[in-house]
Amino acid sequence: MNPRRKKRLGIVLAIFVGVGAMVGLMIYALNQNMDLFYTPTELVNGKPDGTKPEVGQRLRIGGMVVKDSIRRDQESLKVSFDLADVGPKVTVVYEGILPDLFREGQGIVAQGVLTNANTVEAFEVLAKHDEEYMPPEIAEAMEKTHAPLQYSDQQKQGSNQ
Incomplete structure (x- = not known):
């Protein structure tokens, strides 16, 4: 070569x-x-493939906030609440301001660290909303723009008959 x-x-x-x-x-x-996503049932029982998160692992967990489970600390912004899907409950501890849409019975996604078998210390909480939700500003704008269109459509239909 x-x-x-x-x-x-x-x-x-x-x-x-x-x-x-x-x-x-x-x-x-x-x-x-x-960050892997888990439901409360998957966090406690493990995923179908047998994987289970370890203590100290970062993860995301999603589920519904259990009614009458929200506990607030009077001296700080620390909040703890239970999260469930169809199986066992998981406790989420969060320190900070919760989203406006956060409430009991609401779906949320929390991102944090697993501190023990069924407790997550979250550093971010996101509240889900249903597909029918619309911010008030957009709802007002939609009413203003669609009301004249509906009226003009009704006029067209009346003049065609």
């Missing part, structure tokens, strides 16, 4: 090793930051 081909082969191999190392490091970094 002549020296020119050896040099090209060395460069190609160096690029290949560099790209491989970069992909490996990206996969490692993404794996460290990946």
